Amino acid sequence: MPSLDMEGPYPLRPEAISACITVKAPGNFAIGHLVNNRFTVLYVGRGESNLPKAVQDMVGRHKDFRLFKFSYAVSAAAAFQKHCRHYHEFSRGGKLLNKRHPESKIGLVCPYCE
Numbered sequence: 001m002p003s004l005d006m007e008g009p010y011p012l013r014p015e016a017i018s019a020c021i022t023v024k025a026p027g028n029f030a031i032g033h034l035v036n037n038r039f040t041v042l043y044v045g046r047g048e049s050n051l052p053k054a055v056q057d058m059v060g061r062h063k064d065f066r067l068f069k070f071s072y073a074v075s076a077a078a079a080f081q082k083h084c085r086h087y088h089e090f091s092r093g094g095k096l097l098n099k100r101h102p103e104s105k106i107g108l109v110c111p112y113c114e
């Protein structure tokens with residue numbers, strides 16, 4: 001079972017995001033909804049420097065985007081690597097709505113691609 005290593009889930013609403021993610025830092029998030037009372041991941045993302053803004057940008061993007069989980073990262077590079085891990089682990093189930101593999105703006109290579 002893939003693991004997110006994140007806090008939550010919390011409602012994907014602007015006030016809840018502001019209350020939960022209080023530091024403008026790099027980090028990761030997962031968006032999803034409950035299926036049979038289990039948090040099911042639909043989208044994984046990251047913020048390179050401003051995690052709360054990255055999550056706010058997801059509000060209202062899809063009718064099933066109801067809940068989010070998040071974690072802070074020590075650096076943009078760490079956030080990229082965790083984003084890649086999530087992408088690979090959760091795309092196996094076929095439910096992920098991410099259309100493309102995460103891309104690095106600073107030339108990092110995914111450690112999970114073969």
Ligand SMILES: [Zn+2]
Nearest residue numbers: 084110112113
């Ligand atoms: Zn990869």
